[in-house]
Amino acid sequence: MRAASRSVDLNLEGIRSGDRRALSRFLTLVENNRDAVAEELAELSPYADDRQIIGVTGPPGSGKSTLIAALTKLYREGGRTVAIVAVDPSSPFTGGALLGDRIRLKALAGDKGVFIRSMASRGSLGGLAWRTQDVVRVLAAAGFDTVIVETVGAGQTEVDIAGLSPTTIVVQAPGAGDDVQANKAGLLEIADILVVNKSDLPGAERAKNALKAMLDLGHPTKAKAGDKPIWVPPIVLTSAIEERGVKDLAECIASHFSYLQKHGLLVAFQATQLRAEFMYRLRETLQGRLFDTFTAEEFAGIITHMVQERIDPQCAVDQLLQKLEFRRRR
Amino acid sequence: MRAASRSVDLNLEGIRSGDRRALSRFLTLVENNRDAVAEELAELSPYADDRQIIGVTGPPGSGKSTLIAALTKLYREGGRTVAIVAVDPSSPFTGGALLGDRIRLKALAGDKGVFIRSMASRGSLGGLAWRTQDVVRVLAAAGFDTVIVETVGAGQTEVDIAGLSPTTIVVQAPGAGDDVQANKAGLLEIADILVVNKSDLPGAERAKNALKAMLDLGHPTKAKAGDKPIWVPPIVLTSAIEERGVKDLAECIASHFSYLQKHGLLVAFQATQLRAEFMYRLRETLQGRLFDTFTAEEFAGIITHMVQERIDPQCAVDQLLQKLEFRRRR
Numbered sequence: 162m163r164a165a166s167r168s169v170d171l172n173l174e175g176i177r178s179g180d181r182r183a184l185s186r187f188l189t190l191v192e193n194n195r196d197a198v199a200e201e202l203a204e205l206s207p208y209a210d211d212r213q214i215i216g217v218t219g220p221p222g223s224g225k226s227t228l229i230a231a232l233t234k235l236y237r238e239g240g241r242t243v244a245i246v247a248v249d250p251s252s253p254f255t256g257g258a259l260l261g262d263r264i265r266l267k268a269l270a271g272d273k274g275v276f277i278r279s280m281a282s283r284g285s286l287g288g289l290a291w292r293t294q295d296v297v298r299v300l301a302a303a304g305f306d307t308v309i310v311e312t313v314g315a316g317q318t319e320v321d322i323a324g325l326s327p328t329t330i331v332v333q334a335p336g337a338g339d340d341v342q343a344n345k346a347g348l349l350e351i352a353d354i355l356v357v358n359k360s361d362l363p364g365a366e367r368a369k370n371a372l373k374a375m376l377d378l379g380h381p382t383k384a385k386a387g388d389k390p391i392w393v394p395p396i397v398l399t400s401a402i403e404e405r406g407v408k409d410l411a412e413c414i415a416s417h418f419s420y421l422q423k424h425g426l427l428v429a430f431q432a433t434q435l436r437a438e439f440m441y442r443l444r445e446t447l448q449g450r451l452f453d454t455f456t457a458e459e460f461a462g463i464i465t466h467m468v469q470e471r472i473d474p475q476c477a478v479d480q481l482l483q484k485l486e487f488r489r490r491r
Numbered sequence: 492m493r494a495a496s497r498s499v500d501l502n503l504e505g506i507r508s509g510d511r512r513a514l515s516r517f518l519t520l521v522e523n524n525r526d527a528v529a530e531e532l533a534e535l536s537p538y539a540d541d542r543q544i545i546g547v548t549g550p551p552g553s554g555k556s557t558l559i560a561a562l563t564k565l566y567r568e569g570g571r572t573v574a575i576v577a578v579d580p581s582s583p584f585t586g587g588a589l590l591g592d593r594i595r596l597k598a599l600a601g602d603k604g605v606f607i608r609s610m611a612s613r614g615s616l617g618g619l620a621w622r623t624q625d626v627v628r629v630l631a632a633a634g635f636d637t638v639i640v641e642t643v644g645a646g647q648t649e650v651d652i653a654g655l656s657p658t659t660i661v662v663q664a665p666g667a668g669d670d671v672q673a674n675k676a677g678l679l680e681i682a683d684i685l686v687v688n689k690s691d692l693p694g695a696e697r698a699k700n701a702l703k704a705m706l707d708l709g710h711p712t713k714a715k716a717g718d719k720p721i722w723v724p725p726i727v728l729t730s731a732i733e734e735r736g737v738k739d740l741a742e743c744i745a746s747h748f749s750y751l752q753k754h755g756l757l758v759a760f761q762a763t764q765l766r767a768e769f770m771y772r773l774r775e776t777l778q779g780r781l782f783d784t785f786t787a788e789e790f791a792g793i794i795t796h797m798v799q800e801r802i803d804p805q806c807a808v809d810q811l812l813q814k815l816e817f818r819r820r821r
Contacts, residue, residue, distance in 0.1 A: 475525070
């Protein structure tokens with residue numbers, strides 16, 4: 162009963178046919194109160210198949226958002242619809258941007274074939290990754306041809322999130338000296354495509370050469386390769402603000418997608434990802450059930466007692482779980 | 492029954508009175524098969540109170556092991572017993588050392604008041620931290636006055652482990668240029684005491700000044716402080732190989748210990764640590780019970796079905812847990 166009445170409220174058909182308001186409302190529920198829309202998410206899930214999911218990451222100031230805007234414009238000219246998910250709290254997509262950025266993005270926002278959503282980055286690290294995954298899945302099920310996820314590449318969280326997209330683009334701007342910023346943040350290893358953006362600035366060629374030298378050291382290529390067919394991350398020079406190099410980037414994305422499909426890697430990636438999400442949600446759900454079973458006072462009491470009496474923590478855990486009936490239903 | 496027969500086998504009294512062979516055998520069981528000795532660990536736990544636990548971390552080549560050896564020698568001269576736990580797989584304590592190191596450590600190994608144990612660093616990140624904690628707890632319960640934990644400071648794991656000791660010493664050697672290696676590895680924030688070891692080498696004063704400048708930036712001090720009384724990490728110059736500066740270091744350790752005790756921070760630290768371990772073990776145990784309840788084939792089947800039918804992972808989790816009786820015992 163619950164599912165039926167909900168479906169009317171939440172207008173799943175509207176979501177699947179591109180009703181932006183229905184989509185926005187649903188995503189808000191997904192982010193804030195997933196349990197309440199669990200059945201609808203389950204219903205949408207099978208439709209999420211076969212969309213192209215692209216992760217774009219890189220240090221602040223590398224011009225990721227402008228690049229995404231330019232790429233989106235290109236995709237729209239080819240007739241493809243695009244959804245953008247911004248996980249970066251400082252992203253222009255979330256509002257805190259320079260005027261020039263905002264104007265460029267506003268042009269996109271008026272386009273019915275583009276949908277922009279920014280994520281609130283509260284909660285646990287793992288939590289954010291999986292909440293983002295929920296949002297991406299809904300957008301894919303809503304029929305967008307391409308979903309682009311923007312993350313800021315400085316911290317474990319973002320690396321995790323980048324791991325959710327089968328194609329990951331690591332963007333950096335020409336820096337001072339030979340420094341490869343992306344390497345510091347551990348981003349090179351996850352890159353399928355490397356972009357030196359702001360190629361109108363001095364030092365772009367040098368940055369490209371530095372990246373190339375790092376790739377030639379073999380580390381990322383080998384790490385990605387294993388027993389799989391080898392993909393050597395191409396390095397693309399772009400100037401997003403001048404819309405130069407964006408077509409080259411789109412071609413690299415397309416050929417990475419073909420490579421994944423040709424070798425069955427897209428299916429393998431999705432399977433790995435679903436498995437990891439299953440294990441994460443299993444642990445969280447079990448823990449949640451346990452918390453529902455005991456009161457907060459009981460928990461506090463157990464912990465205080467453990468600390469005061471110096472009880473071995475595993476022993477305290479076992480004592481707690483003895484109070485629990487935990488077995489297979491017959 | 493099980494506990495009684497075990498106690499005889501495992502010779503808990505021997506462990507508590509310093510029987511090294513009994514201790515070694517027990518620690519091997521703790522590391523490899525904790526479940527089998529859970530009751531004995533629980534029995535020892537209350538005796539682990541009030542020992543001094545010191546973490547020593549820093550990049551490879553900073554001379555941590557030599558410093559620990561020198562510190563141990565000093566403590567022994569004062570009549571204190573010392574246990575050393577080496578989590579660093581490249582530590583001389585684990586055998587892979589230069590000849591000079593081995594000779595220095597061998598002198599310690601012949602001393603009945605010193606016990607050296609190296610940890611196998613397999614398994615999960617969190618797992619290693621808590622396995623180390625078990626070993627430390629046993630050594631404390633076995634009556635060693637001081638337990639020193641040596642970790643290599645390059646990676647999340649080691650930072651986690653350093654978080655298990657109320658006093659953390661971060662060691663670095665004078666480097667090329669003004670580079671503060673410890674800062675790169677995120678170690679400055681966890682340091683209670685900073686050591687520039689190998690002070691016989693050129694650049695030691697410069698390294699000290701660089702560390703001082705970083706501390707003055709306020710970050711680590713403020714981060715440590717919060718609403719607690721402020722502890723400003725002292726910077727000690729040592730030359731462990733020449734046994735210089737080691738007494739200064741021992742004085743800093745003693746005054747940090749007094750500071751912790753005076754402000755009730757030692758008790759607070761232990762409580763936080765026990766709480767975190769309780770939550771970790773609760774999650775692991777729940778997951779273990781679940782795995783015991785279903786067969787590996789059932790799990791594999793659920794996951795394959797989920798992947799093939801693109802079932803929402805939370806939905807797959809809920810379906811699995813429906814097969815489970817999960818409630819309070821009456």
